[in-house]
Amino acid sequence: MRIVTCVKQMPDPESPASLYSIDDVNKKVVPSSNVPPDVSDYDRYGVEAALMLKDKDADVHISVVSLGIDHSLDVIKRPVAMGCDDLYLIQGEDLDDPDPSITSHGLVAAVNQIGDVDLITFGRQSGNRDQASVGPGVAVILGWPCVTNAVDLEDIGDGKLRVERLSEGGTEIVEVNLPAVLTFSSEMPHQPRYATMRGIMQAKRVEPTIWSASDLGLDVASLEKIEVLDVFFPTSTTEVEIIEGDSPAEAGRALAQRLREARVI
Template sequence: MHFVVCAKQIPDPETPPSAFRVDEAKKEVIPPQGIAPVLSQFDGIAAEAALRIKEQTSGTRITVISLGQERARDAIKQVLAMGADEGVLLDDATFQGGDSYTTARTLAAAIRKLGDVDAVFCGRQAADWDMGQVGLGIAELLGWPCAIIASSVQCAEGKLTVKRVLADGFETVRVPLPAVVTVSNELGEPRYPKLQQIMQAARKTVRSMTPAELALDPSTVGAAGARLKLERLFVPVAGGDCEFMPGDTPQAQAVALAKTLRAARIL
């Protein structure tokens, strides 16, 4: 079996809100100083899902693909250290500045180029833009079925058995390979690589693929191919008008809160 894990390097989502800044003119997030970008948490869990199957299925290899600039190599290395076998970095300048459509299109082309892929594992959404489209987009572009928001994934007899998280419970589905699955945090924590694995990962191959190799028209990828146009990116003005309850004691403040909520017809 050959699995692909899609991995994205993102600004650390644990950045405190006070350190989060947006350049409204450029419509970009300003990288917070001293806080390194990280592998999107759900992508680490997607890697974990693929690795759990690899451990039980001999002859399985895992390729990790990242679309991003040179620094995305760190995200690839992390998944390699977890146990993936090789990496692909899609860092051509024409790939940058795209949307869910161009990202899925570029990743799907790379997966097609690999040729023998049985399943693709993605995070349920990238923990920066939170769209949750790329896994489904890859599936649509390749003509494969897709199961989203998985809490467990098993592989047997040419099928994936996927337990999915629903709003009010769980559902188990079976999809034939090749297929795409998007993985949620309910699956569990990604494994933590040992020092030896980190050293081994440094020697694993990470290759690049260019738009020409992928037979992608530059006008259909990156900023040129994007269908969603970001008109505005801004930090919402959060009230700033919190009304603190009067009173010298917790007792008095608590009574004031109950009365205020009643007067405002909230309680």
């Protein structure tokens, strides 16, 4: 089986909003240089899902594909250090965190270049745009079925996967024909694995294949479907009233009385 797992590089999500500024001209939020790059959190679960299939079948080959403007090799090689086989980067000035339509077409072009792909895995959404649209977009463009918000998977043979996914009020089991697209949420049976020493050495040796949008025959501007009209920080209006007491238990009792007085309870 040949798997492509798509990962996005983004600014470290743990960095506070105060380290960002607003670029009013380009309608973007810009992280300060103190914000390190990271792999988008949910994408690690898509990588883990691919590796779970490889654990059971050594013939599984996993290619990591990422689209963006300025990949840090240290960051973007992390999925390879976790156990993936090779790395493809789609890079360019015109690919700075673009519209999901552009990203989806770019990833599809890469998948077509790689060829004979059976499965593409994603995180359920990026950590900095939260649009959850690129996995579905890739599936629609390729004409493949898509299971979103998956939390577990199993190859049941006969060109089918058995997938558990989040549903309203629980989970559900579906079977899906390959080739398919799956997006993964964090409610998996275990957390994404750490890189091994061997994986880190392996990742050092992997030379990424690098394409530009034009290498892949993409006309980026014509693919854009949404535009950012404005960007701003949310305003907080809440003023907290700290309830004190001689001891934590006293403060707890005072809190209950204050909530009663304010008719909250």
